[in-house]
Amino acid sequence: MQHLTFFRWNVPSDGFRWLETRGGEIASWAGDWKVSTYLTTGQPAGIQFAARQYQPLADYPALFREFADLDPSPDPILRFANRFGWLGVLEFIELPGSSKLGPGERLSLWQDEIRAMRGDIAIWDALQNRDAEALEHHIELLGEGKSAVWVDGQDAGQVGGFHTLFDVQHNLRPEFTAFQDPVRQAKLKLLLDVNARLEKHCAPRMVYFEEIDDLSAVLAPKDLLGALWLQLAMAVSEKTPFRRCPAPGCGKWFVVKPDRARSDKLFCSGACRARWFRDRKAKAHRMYEEGTPVEEIARRLQTEPGTIARWLEVGR
Numbered sequence: 001m002q003h004l005t006f007f008r009w010n011v012p013s014d015g016f017r018w019l020e021t022r023g024g025e026i027a028s029w030a031g032d033w034k035v036s037t038y039l040t041t042g043q044p045a046g047i048q049f050a051a052r053q054y055q056p057l058a059d060y061p062a063l064f065r066e067f068a069d070l071d072p073s074p075d076p077i078l079r080f081a082n083r084f085g086w087l088g089v090l091e092f093i094e095l096p097g098s099s100k101l102g103p104g105e106r107l108s109l110w111q112d113e114i115r116a117m118r119g120d121i122a123i124w125d126a127l128q129n130r131d132a133e134a135l136e137h138h139i140e141l142l143g144e145g146k147s148a149v150w151v152d153g154q155d156a157g158q159v160g161g162f163h164t165l166f167d168v169q170h171n172l173r174p175e176f177t178a179f180q181d182p183v184r185q186a187k188l189k190l191l192l193d194v195n196a197r198l199e200k201h202c203a204p205r206m207v208y209f210e211e212i213d214d215l216s217a218v219l220a221p222k223d224l225l226g227a228l229w230l231q232l233a234m235a236v237s238e239k240t241p242f243r244r245c246p247a248p249g250c251g252k253w254f255v256v257k258p259d260r261a262r263s264d265k266l267f268c269s270g271a272c273r274a275r276w277f278r279d280r281k282a283k284a285h286r287m288y289e290e291g292t293p294v295e296e297i298a299r300r301l302q303t304e305p306g307t308i309a310r311w312l313e314v315g316r
């Protein structure tokens, strides 16, 4: 089954803000709502608001990596939300100066999801790089290999045995019986985290494709959170190579296209490649003016001495 790449999501034009208020999962106040920090537009529920629409999966193929890199504190999360919208796991919240309830999204939910995604990407990177040391860093085996505890940050959770009756019936995990193996343990952790989100935030759907005037079954996100975890799931399953652009002031994650020229694969765009080269030439000139020998400049910039000499237009 294909996954839905043209999934659309709304970003309120007036943006979000944080609000300390009481909230809960049902529309009638149950008396046990607690005060928490919520992301809100400040608008009551059911009000139409001006929004910008975009396609998270088609427009930002590495959005899940950007999400995982977020500093999980209020300001960076707010900036992300104002660019990409809320995750879509909404509760009802009390709005100050209003008798109406509005939709809100908990700060703690954002923080939990960022940490979970970051932990799982770290595992995936370690698995891809066959980095046993990094895997060992994330996983600590306990009790004669019958169970394991995830030790990366706050995300500690016991795994071991069968997760749900569904897993047993569908034989989803017979290959994970050898718990002593950190590689399998890591894959199990990744699988459980991804499945927990896909089950709740994605669904198989029939979609009408206008171009071909036909119906097709796809796996579709229900919200932005579902889109992010679906993106991770597809990247793991398709072994998509990602790279962070090394150009100064960029740092954007991008998908490395296998058919591109070697130098093109290093940068997210031609503009970034040009800037990176300009920046290195400027650095070489600066070092040369400070009296640094060409050989030393070459070593520091990890470039051939001949290339450096060409940049500096000095004879060798």
Ligand SMILES: [Zn+2]
Residues within 6 Å of the ligand: 245, 246, 247, 250, 251, 252, 267, 268, 269, 272
């Ligand atoms: Zn770039």
